[in-house]
Amino acid sequence: MAGGEDEHELKLLGTWRGPFALRVRLALNFKGLSYEYQEEDLANKSDLLLESNPVNKKVPVLIHNGVPICESLAILEYIDEVYRGTGPCLLPGDPYQRAVARFWAAYIDQNLVAPWWKMFVGKTDKEKHEGTKQTLAAVEKLEVALRECSSGKPFFGGDNVGYIDVVLGGMVAWMQGTEALCGLELLDATKTPLLLAWMERFGGMEPAKAVLPDIDRLVEFAKMKRAQKALI
Numbered sequence: 001m002a003g004g005e006d007e008h009e010l011k012l013l014g015t016w017r018g019p020f021a022l023r024v025r026l027a028l029n030f031k032g033l034s035y036e037y038q039e040e041d042l043a044n045k046s047d048l049l050l051e052s053n054p055v056n057k058k059v060p061v062l063i064h065n066g067v068p069i070c071e072s073l074a075i076l077e078y079i080d081e082v083y084r085g086t087g088p089c090l091l092p093g094d095p096y097q098r099a100v101a102r103f104w105a106a107y108i109d110q111n112l113v114a115p116w117w118k119m120f121v122g123k124t125d126k127e128k129h130e131g132t133k134q135t136l137a138a139v140e141k142l143e144v145a146l147r148e149c150s151s152g153k154p155f156f157g158g159d160n161v162g163y164i165d166v167v168l169g170g171m172v173a174w175m176q177g178t179e180a181l182c183g184l185e186l187l188d189a190t191k192t193p194l195l196l197a198w199m200e201r202f203g204g205m206e207p208a209k210a211v212l213p214d215i216d217r218l219v220e221f222a223k224m225k226r227a228q229k230a231l232i
């Protein structure tokens with residue numbers, strides 16, 4: 001992979017399973033950028049993480065030549081701007097299409113990732129039920145978004161993986177583990193055929209396979225953490 005002048009100018013703090021760190025790793029891989037990776041223990045965060053993200057103390061943090069960048073969506077945009085000439089562009093060149101991509105990225109965070117979590121670790125049955133309803137509504141909207149954004153091409157980004165693909169890509173293993181973790185199939189061939197095919201296509205690509213977690217390992221780990229009521 002291309003790494004620029006200094007092989008270690010990029011360092012990423014993350015966890016192997018977190019959807020937010022995974023989307024950054026996916027973006028780095030699809031762009032062909034090399035980086036040093038530091039796995040964080042969220043129960044015992046490193047000094048580097050606490051110093052680099054003193055406000056939220058969360059992963060991911062990308063450290064570029066010693067300067068930390070926080071928040072996964074901001075990191076994706078940063079990578080795309082700084083490494084514009086390297087690998088495929090994540091965000092489209094057209095301002096309207098860029099706004100659309102940012103809209104769906106925010107939608108995924110608010111309407112898929114957050115409700116999915118509520119469905120999985122909700123404190124009451126009511127909360128879990130609400131999370132389930134919102135998650136299922138979100139995948140149906142994302143099915144339409146995929147149809148419109150891709151215009152019949154394989155990805156949200158068209159012929160290549162783009163911004164929305166890597167943002168949603170961080171959730172692929174969790175989506176595949178939903179039945180084992182929450183007792184329902186998230187995507188199906190009748191309601192969400194395009195998303196189902198997208199998930200298989202995306203998950204099968206080499207840059208994705210290199211970072212996406214093994215489903216059985218993820219399911220086992222998530223069940224254990226849920227039982228312990230610990231951070232995932």
Ligand SMILES: N[C@@H](CCC(=O)N[C@@H](CS)C(=O)NCC(=O)O)C(=O)O
Nearest residue numbers: 018019020042058059060071072073
């Ligand atoms: N909005 C943030 C969310 C990051 C986030 O929630 N990270 C979790 C791991 S998946 C974390 O670091 N949790 C540690 C904590 O809450 O103390 C982003 O997009 O980067």
